[in-house]
Amino acid sequence: MSDHFSGPRALTDPAADISDVFAFPAPDDAQQLVVVMDVFGKSGPSAVFSDAVIYRFRIKPVDIAATGPEASFAPSESEIVFDCVFDVPRDTGGAVRPVQHGRCLTPDGRTVSFRADDENGGVDDGVQVFAGQRSEPFFLDVRMIEKTAVTGKLSFKPKGSDTLYGTNILAIVIKFDWRKMLKGGPLFAVVCETLAAGKRPVRIERVGRPEIKNVSMSFKMFDQVNRDLEIRDLYNSEDAFDLKPDYFDTYRVRLNANLAFYDGLDGKVDWPFDGHGNHPLTKLLLADFLVVDASMPFAETSYFDVERSMREGRPHTTPGGRWLNEDIMDFVFTLYVNGGNGPPVNDGVDAPIAWSSKTFPYLAPRNPPKGAAA
Amino acid sequence: MTDLSETFALERELRPLSLTDGSIALLNLQAQIDGLKGHCTSVETATLIDLLILRGLILGRISDYERAAQLANRQVGAATMDAAAYMARARTHAVFHRFAEALNDLDRVDRIAPHDAAAKRERAAILQAQGRFDEALSTYSAVIDSVGQFERAAALAGLWAERGEVDRAQRFCLDGLRCYRGISPFPVALLEFQLGVMWMREARLGEARTCFEAAIRRVPAYAPAQGHLAEVEADLGNPQSALARLYPLAVSSDDPDYAAQLARILGEMGWNDESSIWRRWAADRYDELTATHREAFADHAAEFWLGVGNDPKKGLCFATLNLEVRKTPRARELLAQALDANAPGATSARCSGAALPN
Numbered sequence: 001m002s003d004h005f006s007g008p009r010a011l012t013d014p015a016a017d018i019s020d021v022f023a024f025p026a027p028d029d030a031q032q033l034v035v036v037m038d039v040f041g042k043s044g045p046s047a048v049f050s051d052a053v054i055y056r057f058r059i060k061p062v063d064i065a066a067t068g069p070e071a072s073f074a075p076s077e078s079e080i081v082f083d084c085v086f087d088v089p090r091d092t093g094g095a096v097r098p099v100q101h102g103r104c105l106t107p108d109g110r111t112v113s114f115r116a117d118d119e120n121g122g123v124d125d126g127v128q129v130f131a132g133q134r135s136e137p138f139f140l141d142v143r144m145i146e147k148t149a150v151t152g153k154l155s156f157k158p159k160g161s162d163t164l165y166g167t168n169i170l171a172i173v174i175k176f177d178w179r180k181m182l183k184g185g186p187l188f189a190v191v192c193e194t195l196a197a198g199k200r201p202v203r204i205e206r207v208g209r210p211e212i213k214n215v216s217m218s219f220k221m222f223d224q225v226n227r228d229l230e231i232r233d234l235y236n237s238e239d240a241f242d243l244k245p246d247y248f249d250t251y252r253v254r255l256n257a258n259l260a261f262y263d264g265l266d267g268k269v270d271w272p273f274d275g276h277g278n279h280p281l282t283k284l285l286l287a288d289f290l291v292v293d294a295s296m297p298f299a300e301t302s303y304f305d306v307e308r309s310m311r312e313g314r315p316h317t318t319p320g321g322r323w324l325n326e327d328i329m330d331f332v333f334t335l336y337v338n339g340g341n342g343p344p345v346n347d348g349v350d351a352p353i354a355w356s357s358k359t360f361p362y363l364a365p366r367n368p369p370k371g372a373a374a
Numbered sequence: 375m376t377d378l379s380e381t382f383a384l385e386r387e388l389r390p391l392s393l394t395d396g397s398i399a400l401l402n403l404q405a406q407i408d409g410l411k412g413h414c415t416s417v418e419t420a421t422l423i424d425l426l427i428l429r430g431l432i433l434g435r436i437s438d439y440e441r442a443a444q445l446a447n448r449q450v451g452a453a454t455m456d457a458a459a460y461m462a463r464a465r466t467h468a469v470f471h472r473f474a475e476a477l478n479d480l481d482r483v484d485r486i487a488p489h490d491a492a493a494k495r496e497r498a499a500i501l502q503a504q505g506r507f508d509e510a511l512s513t514y515s516a517v518i519d520s521v522g523q524f525e526r527a528a529a530l531a532g533l534w535a536e537r538g539e540v541d542r543a544q545r546f547c548l549d550g551l552r553c554y555r556g557i558s559p560f561p562v563a564l565l566e567f568q569l570g571v572m573w574m575r576e577a578r579l580g581e582a583r584t585c586f587e588a589a590i591r592r593v594p595a596y597a598p599a600q601g602h603l604a605e606v607e608a609d610l611g612n613p614q615s616a617l618a619r620l621y622p623l624a625v626s627s628d629d630p631d632y633a634a635q636l637a638r639i640l641g642e643m644g645w646n647d648e649s650s651i652w653r654r655w656a657a658d659r660y661d662e663l664t665a666t667h668r669e670a671f672a673d674h675a676a677e678f679w680l681g682v683g684n685d686p687k688k689g690l691c692f693a694t695l696n697l698e699v700r701k702t703p704r705a706r707e708l709l710a711q712a713l714d715a716n717a718p719g720a721t722s723a724r725c726s727g728a729a730l731p732n
Contacts, residue, residue, distance in 0.1 A: 013394070013556060013557050014402055014406050015394065015398070015402055016557060040402070040405070041409075042409035042410060043402075043405045043406070043409050044405035044406065044407065044408025044409040044411075045405065045408060046401040046402070046404045046405045046408070047401070047402055047405035047409070048401055048402065049398075050395075050398055050402075050557060051395050051398060052393050052394040052395070052557045053394070088395045088397060088398060089397070089398065089401070098401060142415065143415065163415070167409065168409070196392045196555075196556075196557050197392050198390065198392040202555065204557065228489075369408060370411055370412045
């Protein structure tokens with residue numbers, strides 16, 4: 001749930017509030033790519049998808065434009081899109097979970113129908129779609145992150161408290177034969193969006209990388225330019241592949257300030273600013289999409305591997321993207337605090353309540369309501 | 375006179391609102407509340423309090439307000455320097471019309487976080503509820519840049535509606551609908567309801583009906599909109615439709631307003647036995663509520679006792695209290711009505727049956 005509660009507007013529409021995005025080669029089939037969008041973090045048993053939202057997966061072939069300190073991506077002009085939409089649930093008949101049906105419009109114009117919570121999902125010629133409530137795969141200790149920001153000292157405990165322990169999300173999982181469905185590659189950029197349906201759909205939120213809007217962007221106090229500005233709604237409304245030059249500097253300055261704060265937490269500078277006055281990661285992180293190499297075999301820990309390899313001028317050895325079970329907070333804090341030049345930073349939370357499995361739909365079944373569990 | 379149904383139709387033609395179905399929105403509101411149970415950080419407790427207040431507003435559930443107030447008190451007790459906790463408690467105080475206590479809490483927020491624009495907006499809303507319209511407007515104007523277009527339009531629509539400036543209120547209301555960019559149906563339904571209440575007070579029942587129907591289309595379970603629509607339908611000569619709306623509400627709700635309306639309409643139809651049952655139920659419940667939340671139910675209790683409750687003295691007592699709490703034009707009107715009802719030889723306007731024994 002790395003992006004949960006990521007802007008004031010998202011609070012009013014929980015079913016449109018994207019918490020996480022994942023992209024990985026299917027562990028159970030090397031020919032298939034899997035993309036996952038989680039919404040509605042901490043959702044109670046009655047949660048359903050909105051009938052007024054288009055849940056969109058955008059995938060673009062991407063090239064490596066530069067390596068070394070100026071490492072960057074060049075997304076292609078071409079793009080493929082999977083759109084998922086949902087009906088109003090039928091009468092629950094007293095059941096806690098209403099029965100909801102949905103449809104996924106594939107890039108080649110087919111419609112895959114499915115019933116929410118059906119673990120087999122809908123299947124049509126190489127595309128399998130699941131939607132429903134599952135166990136939250138993300139794990140972190142929010143209080144200690146906040147304490148770190150307030151005190152300026154890494155505040156994680158050896159044994160932390162998982163803020164999301166036992167909670168549920170709504171997930172959409174799409175598994176497809178990438179060679180049939182995608183053109184170009186094998187490197188692809190993935191972004192998920194929620195849009196208000198209508199003649200001209202309006203973007204509500206977008207997520208690519210984990211912990212950009214929350215851990216990396218939300219703290220305002222280090223930003224000497226826009227100290228009182230909540231920029232996340234603005235950021236959400238932008239096209240991930242085409243940030244407007246008008247606001248780019250606002251995001252750049254905020255990330256520079258916050259990344260410099262994290263870098264200083266161990267008392268040394270591991271990320272000296274470049275000649276343009278930018279943190280070396282700012283530009284890469286503002287390319288806010290997951291980059292996954294669909295031709296490589298599945299790997300348990302692979303987030304940011306493509307980017308790190310680019311910076312180091314070597315070929316990547318894992319598919320990049322992001323797998324469900326990866327300990328993102330440890331990775332992000334280690335990256336930001338010491339860039340791998342020091343001991344790994346451990347936030348004291350090393351697992352969710354239940355690990356995701358390596359078979360479709362991957363995410364663990366939903367947890368019982370807290371009262372029921374007790 | 376503006377034909378509101380045409381105006382709304384035009385709005386829809388210009389930019390149809392794409393909103394989550396009301397039944398989904400309600401399921402998800404429930405899911406949000408359930409999901410936050412037992413997992414709360416301070417910010418999440420404040421969110422939970424807001425969600426409970428929202429559900430209270432939509433379903434007309436007093437128990438939700440009470441739970442929100444309990445949580446807010448507990449939160450302040452646990453974090454005496456937390457501005458968000460005082461802010462949340464100010465909201466719950468305001469819900470129960472304990473405006474002085476709400477303003478005290480906002481003073482504390484000001485001391486802890488002097489630049490908190492949300493606290494200023496909350497203060498403006500409370501000043502408005504107290505009938506201090508000029509202060510409300512100037513407080514609100516000072517932070518107007520910090521709010522979104524919809525919220526600004528909705529707040530100003532409410533302010534002008536309270537002042538009785540209906541055309542201006544309607545203009546802001548339509549501005550709000552035009553600029554709404556969310557997908558939740560709740561803010562839109564609440565705004566339409568607010569406009570409906572304004573027209574109802576102006577005795578423009580056709581317009582009121584249009585607004586309440588619009589709100590109910592957004593959120594069919596919106597209890598106060600159903601209840602007010604029933605009241606309007608009865609006054610427009612369609613008591614059967616009104617009864618059909620009120621029966622389920624009167625049975626399920628812990629707010630006696632629906633039972634009181636039901637008793638009134640049944641009484642006017644001459645069904646006195648059944649009217650008496652509902653009247654008794656409403657009277658008992660008003661007694662309970664005014665014992666625990668005196669200020670909050672002073673206005674509705676006064677209306678009840680001056681009307682179908684048929685106890686003008688009690689009505690006068692609550693109308694007087696209501697004016698002490700909020701010096702609004704409506705509170706003054708209610709007191710004037712109570713004084714009339716207590717004048718020698720007066721009979722209450724809508725009384726049916728004998729006075730209830732104490």
